[in-house]
Amino acid sequence: MSGLPGGRGMSGLITAEHLSVRLEGQAILTDVSLSVQPGEIVTILGPNGSGKSTLLRSLLGIVPAASGRVTRRAGLVIGYVPQRLAIDRTLPMTVRRFLSLPRRVADRDAAAALARVGVPEVAGRQMADLSGGQFQRVLLARALLARPQLLILDEPTQGLDQPGEAAFYRLIEDVRRETGVAVLMVSHDLHVVMAASDRVICLNGHICCEGTPRVVSSAPEYRALFGLGTQGALALYQHVHDHSHDAGEGHAHHHHHDHGHDHDHHPA
Amino acid sequence: MRITTITTTGMTMITTLLDDFLIRAALAGVGLSLATGPLGSFVVWRRMAYFGDATAHAAILGVALALAFDLPVTFGTLVVALAMAVTVATLAARGWAMDTTLGVLAHSALAFGLVAVSFVPGARTDLSAWLFGDILAVSRADLAYVWGGAAVVLALLAWRWQALLTTTLNEDLAHASGLDPARERLILTVALAVVVAVAIKVVGALLIAALLIIPAAAARGLSRTPERMAVLATLLGAGAALAGLQLSLWQDTPAGPSIIAAAAILFALSAMFGRVRRG
Numbered sequence: 001m002s003g004l005p006g007g008r009g010m011s012g013l014i015t016a017e018h019l020s021v022r023l024e025g026q027a028i029l030t031d032v033s034l035s036v037q038p039g040e041i042v043t044i045l046g047p048n049g050s051g052k053s054t055l056l057r058s059l060l061g062i063v064p065a066a067s068g069r070v071t072r073r074a075g076l077v078i079g080y081v082p083q084r085l086a087i088d089r090t091l092p093m094t095v096r097r098f099l100s101l102p103r104r105v106a107d108r109d110a111a112a113a114l115a116r117v118g119v120p121e122v123a124g125r126q127m128a129d130l131s132g133g134q135f136q137r138v139l140l141a142r143a144l145l146a147r148p149q150l151l152i153l154d155e156p157t158q159g160l161d162q163p164g165e166a167a168f169y170r171l172i173e174d175v176r177r178e179t180g181v182a183v184l185m186v187s188h189d190l191h192v193v194m195a196a197s198d199r200v201i202c203l204n205g206h207i208c209c210e211g212t213p214r215v216v217s218s219a220p221e222y223r224a225l226f227g228l229g230t231q232g233a234l235a236l237y238q239h240v241h242d243h244s245h246d247a248g249e250g251h252a253h254h255h256h257h258d259h260g261h262d263h264d265h266h267p268a
Numbered sequence: 269m270r271i272t273t274i275t276t277t278g279m280t281m282i283t284t285l286l287d288d289f290l291i292r293a294a295l296a297g298v299g300l301s302l303a304t305g306p307l308g309s310f311v312v313w314r315r316m317a318y319f320g321d322a323t324a325h326a327a328i329l330g331v332a333l334a335l336a337f338d339l340p341v342t343f344g345t346l347v348v349a350l351a352m353a354v355t356v357a358t359l360a361a362r363g364w365a366m367d368t369t370l371g372v373l374a375h376s377a378l379a380f381g382l383v384a385v386s387f388v389p390g391a392r393t394d395l396s397a398w399l400f401g402d403i404l405a406v407s408r409a410d411l412a413y414v415w416g417g418a419a420v421v422l423a424l425l426a427w428r429w430q431a432l433l434t435t436t437l438n439e440d441l442a443h444a445s446g447l448d449p450a451r452e453r454l455i456l457t458v459a460l461a462v463v464v465a466v467a468i469k470v471v472g473a474l475l476i477a478a479l480l481i482i483p484a485a486a487a488r489g490l491s492r493t494p495e496r497m498a499v500l501a502t503l504l505g506a507g508a509a510l511a512g513l514q515l516s517l518w519q520d521t522p523a524g525p526s527i528i529a530a531a532a533i534l535f536a537l538s539a540m541f542g543r544v545r546r547g
């Protein structure tokens with residue numbers, strides 16, 4: 001028994017066990033346990049400042065754990081797309097050059113990766129001159145060139161319009177189907193990632209709820225987190241319905257307390 | 269002083285002498301730019317200008333200590349520059365407000381260095397050489413230090429090039445690729461201290477940072493990749509060194525400032541050319 005949600009424990013590519021992170025004396029993450037399995041797409045949802053980026057950076061080993069621990073499978077290759085990547089204007093950098101950092105890649109592979117993410121024409125352009133959508137796609141192309149077993153994407157659709165966002169998530173799904181890569185990503189909007197996620201984790205300094213997108217979308221913790229209210233009887237019915245009939249769809253959310261901060265973080 | 273001494277000797281002697289010290293001076297300038305081109309590019313990319321100043325100013329203190337304890341000056345400047353560079357890097361990593369911290373450190377180091385130098389008999393008269401450089405007086409040993417130092421810096425940068433670039437681009441990205449950003453920062457810190465230690469003779473403590481930054485800044489507008497910028501910065505730095513040397517010889521101007529003035533003119537030309545090209 002690992003004490004992890006789902007009890008899948010150490011078979012995961014990357015696992016956090018009772019992870020707590022403090023930054024400048026502030027508790028940012030408290031007792032977070034999660035695990036990502038090979039080939040799985042997991043989305044982390046949460047309001048601004050809820051610690052999503054900090055969780056990813058802690059999983060990557062950039063931010064140290066105050067307590068608990070992070071385990072990565074030996075030899076795990078991760079492709080990472082950070083939330084913010086400001087390229088200083090003083091640093092000249094073509095897209096082609098960027099793709100070869102830090103590991104040099106062949107021209108053919110670079111061209112194929114750019115084509116795969118739908119921006120074959122930008123190889124010679126300066127990174128600083130790309131549009132928001134092109135920039136995010138180039139970041140994804142670079143992450144894919146490492147041939148990762150796990151992609152960690154922090155708000156990868158920022159700067160994309162809605163159709164662009166939907167297309168981006170389809171692309172992620174296609175890549176997963178082709179390569180079997182697992183994906184752990186951060187998003188704001190459950191409904192956009194619904195189709196593309198196997199599992200959703202709601203985060204607000206701690207894990208509020210967890211499960212399939214459908215289950216999470218009706219969990220009271222999720223609705224409270226995003227200030228959605230209960231939206232009347234239909235949502236309530238949906239919730240009960242999900243709970244009673246979709247038990248196999250995922251281990252749903254945690255206990256349903258009336259109040260917001262007293263969750264049990266272990267599976268029932 | 270140099271030219272007047274030389275004109276008193278015989279005609280043939282002049283030619284050979286000229287050849288000799290001029291060639292040494294030219295070689296010192298070119299050798300130094302081999303290191304300052306690529307390293308200066310990193311200083312520009314990482315916005316380390318003040319960092320360079322603090323380290324270079326600390327070198328004056330190193331000169332004073334070396335003279336006082338009868339140690340080789342290059343050794344003194346290297347040790348003190350390294351101590352300053354590591355101090356600054358450590359404070360930066362701890363999240364100190366760098367603008368203020370560097371302002372305090374850079375100017376205090378210079379002030380303490382100048383005060384210390386005044387206690388060393390004989391050093392006072394040479395002070396302007398340490399502050400502004402004396403490339404025309406570069407000895408064979410100095411030349412060996414310059415080329416040796418440049419070779420060390422170039423080797424360090426070439427060895428870690430990909431990692432240094434990735435770290436400069438984004439430390440999180442570097443970390444996720446299995447690199448250690450702290451280690452890459454330390455490599456740049458050490459390289460900076462080495463350059464300061466060997467450059468002080470050529471351009472002087474006050475202008476080392478300028479030699480790092482101005483050629484790299486001039487190269488920026490003409491470059492599409494980091495490698496091209498580093499190479500161009502090297503060429504422009506070498507060009508500025510030779511032009512400044514020429515000016516110094518011709519008008520008896522101080523060598524260090526002449527080199528920097530030439531670099532600044534190249535920067536202005538590059539900025540104008542870049543603007544014309546951009547339309």
Ligand SMILES: Nc1ncnc2c1ncn2[C@@H]1O[C@H](COP(=O)(O)OP(=O)(O)O)[C@@H](O)[C@H]1O
Nearest residue numbers: 023024028046047048049050051052053054055
């Ligand atoms: N390097 C840091 N130092 C101190 N506090 C930080 C740092 N990074 C993030 N924080 C704080 O941690 C909290 C969570 O931030 P973050 O993980 O970026 O949230 P999210 O990605 O969910 O918007 C915020 O309150 C933020 O101010």
Ligand SMILES: [Mg+2]
Nearest residue numbers: 052053054083
């Ligand atoms: Mg974030």
